[in-house]
Amino acid sequence: MLTFAAAVFFLIITPGPGVLSTAGVGAAFGKSAGIRYVVGLFIGTNMVLIAVVSGVTAALLADERLRVILFAASIAYLSYLALRIAFAGSKVAFIQRSAPPGILGGITLQMINPKAYAVNTALFSGFGFLPENLVLEIILKFVIANAIWVPIHLGWLALGITVQRMNLPHRTQRAINVAMAASMMLVVALAAFAQI
Template sequence: MIEFAFAVFFLLITPGPGVLTTAGIGAAYGFRAGLGFMAGLCLGGFVTMVMVITGIAAVILAVPWLRAVLLFASVAYLTYLAWRVASAGSKVGFIAAETPLGFLNGFAMQFINPKAYVVATTLFSGFAFMSDHPGWEIITKLILFNAIWIPVHLIWLGAGVKLHELNLSHRTQRMINIGMAGAMLIVVGIAVISTGGTVALN
């Protein structure tokens, strides 16, 4: 169980589209505005986990053309986000946003977020600690996951708010932008590598 908790923490603390957008909303609109988006992310993440656990995701993604469309949409979206971050100029721009993204945006994002499928598959196909009671193991994992997921996203949201308040130099801001863009591209790489040379998300 301890190994599972550590795996959850390190898988979640690394930048992905969900946490980066959460931080961007915090930077642009403040802490409270990001909570609705976070709620959508949380529910969307729960649904994707259920889809992975029950095998629904595997059945849907068994359709070759649908797999290709979903992977293309995910990679294109993450690459676009990386470009937005890298080209944010002198602004500390995790994700530029003209209006706050709300609950539905957060909910929908998880379905085209390859990291959500990779994380769910990794966590629920391994780290068995209640082999004799698989049902209770799944419930325990879901509780532990969310007990870590919520604070991690609150930390990213708070980081966005804090960065908005700092008066950083142009060079430092630019380095942050490029670093975050690089992290986004790593997420894209994970999505592609996880396919094992085929077009799949999980």
């Protein structure tokens, strides 16, 4: 169970569309809008969890052609996101929008977020700790994953709010963008490597 909890922590805390956009909403729109967005991400994440556990995701990915198309689209999306962040200039560029995305925006992002599917598939298909009671194991995994997911996303939200208030020098803001983009590209590289 501790191995599962550690895997949840490290897989969720790494930069991906969910946590980066959470920090971005906090930076751009503040705490209230950020909380609404995190609620949407939470709902979307649990919808992805249900799709993974119920086998819906596996059924869709059983078709080799569909799997290749979805994989290519996921890689393209993550690469696009990384490039937007890297070339945003000297302004910290977690996200750029004129209005906060809200609950529906959070749900939508998680439903198309390739990292959400990859992470949840890895977590729920591996790291078994109660082989004699699979139902209880799945329930415990849901509880543990959510208990770790919530504070991590609230932490990224607080980070976004804090970074924006700091009014950092342009050079530092640019370095943050490049580091975030490099993290995203690492996710892309790991996903591509896993498919080989």
